[in-house]
Amino acid sequence: MLQEQELKTFVEGTTNYFEVAAQQAASIGSPYLVTKGTPGVHDYTGVINISGKREGVVYFTAPRAMLTVLLMKMQETDFSHETMKDLVGEVANTI
């Protein structure tokens, strides 16, 4: 079972990412994995495996529109499928 302090690492990693990369604070909601019987998956999903003291995955999923805004904040001009995949991987990895 994850402890509160360990969860905080991911919460802080996520909020810090958006504060710095998007110059916009992220709001924190209640965690969930499944809604209405199906996993919460948007247009693009990045998954990073974690091993060591704990094992599991960091899972970042976002709609294309949100990723487009994030790329614009980063002054990126390429909004291709490849760039979207690159971005969700980078976000998951950084978090």
Add this chain to the structure above:
Amino acid sequence: MNACKLLIVDDSNIMRRRIERSQQIDALTVVGTAANGLEALELFKQTNPDVVTMDITMPQMDGIECIEQLVALKPQIRILVISALADKATAVEAMEKGANGFLNKPFTDRQLNEAIAELLRRSA
């Protein structure tokens, strides 16, 4: 400040473009970008950079091994590690292999330019 050549190493296209776009040090010219350590070594032979920004987690050859090899080829090279791995052990290992600075992802343009400028100041 003398003109310096910069090589950018990161497995993310977005990050390579971001660093290239954001670095605003007049004395620096980007001479190449590489997606992993092996590509970086190839580009090093072709371009002989003075400064390298280096990701750590990359396929084929990671940043730590690449730092070691670059320093062996050119001891005076300046290497700024830019990584999401924020743990102390990674930073210490990178420094022990020869890196000269460490910048955590995510970073602002200002943080990037300050980190590169500090690297150049220390090597002047």
